[in-house]
Amino acid sequence: MLQDKNAGLSISGGMSRRLDQKSFNLSAGEPYGEENDHFYLDIFPDSKESEFAHVGSYTHLRLRARSQVPRTFRETLIGQLAEESNIRASAEPRKGIVFLNGSFYMLAELEPTFSDSLLAHRFDLxxxxxxxxxxxxxxxxxxxxxxxxxxxxxxxxxxxxxxxxxxxxxxxxxxxxxxxxxxxxxxxxxxxxxxxxxxxxxxxxxxxxxxxxxxxxxxxxxxxxxxxxxxxxxxxxxxxxxxxxxxxxxxxxxxxxxxxxxxxxxxxxxxxxxxxxxxxxxHVVDLIRESYAQVQEDVKSYYTE
Structure with a gap:
């Protein structure tokens, strides 16, 4: 995504900054030029069905490092369980793999901000x-x-x-x-x-x-x-x-x-x-196994590279 855009990249987190693998903030907006005002993505569940334009576009995204073993993909599991528990106000992250300078860097979760636009969409405001x-x-x-x-x-x-x-x-x-x-x-x-x-x-x-x-x-x-x-x-x-x-x-x-x-x-x-x-x-065990199956080929890199 950053290869195709002029965008900001910064380290995110508080105590997690001291860990070897960092979480990153991705920033779009005015400082990066009009053509880079937003990240336009349709990978999140709400982005294809909302009447609010900004549910499918973002000025900030977070790539959360899963270096705090064994916390790998807990946010994704939380998002699935929240949806099944009829919790409207929970953004569902997407699992991903981060390459830095062409090399494997980490497993991550791409997390949208729970913005006012997303809130308005979820609650019919x-x-x-x-x-x-x-x-x-x-x-x-x-x-x-x-x-x-x-x-x-x-x-x-x-x-x-x-x-x-x-x-x-x-x-x-x-x-x-x-x-x-x-x-x-x-x-x-x-x-x-x-x-x-x-x-x-x-x-x-x-x-x-x-x-x-x-x-x-x-x-x-x-x-x-x-x-x-x-x-x-x-x-x-x-x-x-x-x-x-x-x-x-x-x-x-x-x-x-x-x-x-x-x-x-x-x-x-x-x-x-x-x-x-x-x-x-x-059911929870099945969700964990399904999540692992999607990335199992890359897990070895997570621990060895």
């Missing part, structure tokens, strides 16, 4: 001008959206639950937690939480214009961890981290939400449904 999004740790996201007091109110009181449900899509919130807990995502919710809501007029024909908060699943390369030594010994049970407000679960509003029986019952129903459908063990 009229435009992209009335979408408000915030990203970060959950407590800071709620503070920026001015909903901290609503999520921390006494959930045993019906009037407080009524206000909460007018503010946030609680089915979506509980699904976000069930999904990330089942995948044991160790980089959430003290990081990588993104919430959005529609700020324009409500259209009864478009249910997601109701103005309530909903959540995006992203940056899940630290999911599916089972090493008891990982993260200082906190790596095997993120549900405990969250319920005890420790480690990556600190400052989560979830324990307070669970004080309401109506929410705890609904959460465990969602959890059970996922475990018996998209997260059924044999």
């Amino acid at each position: 009229p435009d992209t001008d009335h979408i408000k999004k915030k990203k970060g740790k959950e407590s800071s996201v709620f503070r920026k959206l001015d909903v901290t007091d609503i999520f921390s109110a006494d959930m045993t009181q019906k009037e407080n639950r009524d206000v909460l449900e007018q503010t946030a899509d609680m089915d979506d919130y509980l699904l976000e937690y069930a999904f990330n807990i089942l995948t044991n995502n160790l980089d959430w919710p003290y990081n990588n939480v993104e919430a959005w809501h529609w700020t324009g007029d409500y259209d009864p024909q478009r249910p997601f214009t109701d103005g309530r908060l909903r959540f995006v699943i992203f940056d899940s390369d630290k999911a599916f961890n089972a090493d008891p030594e990982l993260e200082g010994g906190f790596g095997t049970d993120n549900l405990t981290n969250i319920m005890e407000n420790i480690h990556i679960g600190r400052d989560s509003a979830f324990p307070n939400i669970m004080k309401a029986k109506t929410y705890s019952d609904k959460f465990f129903t969602i959890l059970s449904d996922l475990m018996n459908t998209s997260f059924q063990t044999d």
Whole structure:
């Protein structure tokens, strides 16, 4: 792709920058000339069917290195499971192979930005001008959206639950937690939480214009961890981290939400449904095997070159 375009290439990531194989940001736009204003790709599921032009074109893409063994292709698996779990707000990456200066460099995942255009497409929103999004740790996201007091109110009181449900899509919130807990995502919710809501007029024909908060699943390369030594010994049970407000679960509003029986019952129903459908063990193993089959000829290069 970069052979055919004048585009920007930079190293991406924080702690991952110290690893041998780097993640890269690909940048198009004004600095690279009018003919290079976007990357035009139709390899992502939404790009061929959206009324929003920018779903098929991008100013930024990320090539995520899979050098953090054994995290190879976890984002792709997360994308598949999110789709099967009826999570609309999750961009599905595409597996790829990166060659640098003509030589094999790494296995990677090409990841689109979950842009306002993609959000508008997924949720049938009229435009992209009335979408408000915030990203970060959950407590800071709620503070920026001015909903901290609503999520921390006494959930045993019906009037407080009524206000909460007018503010946030609680089915979506509980699904976000069930999904990330089942995948044991160790980089959430003290990081990588993104919430959005529609700020324009409500259209009864478009249910997601109701103005309530909903959540995006992203940056899940630290999911599916089972090493008891990982993260200082906190790596095997993120549900405990969250319920005890420790480690990556600190400052989560979830324990307070669970004080309401109506929410705890609904959460465990969602959890059970996922475990018996998209997260059924044999099915997840089949998805992993299918993913590996697509790149197995190149895996040797991943470890030897």
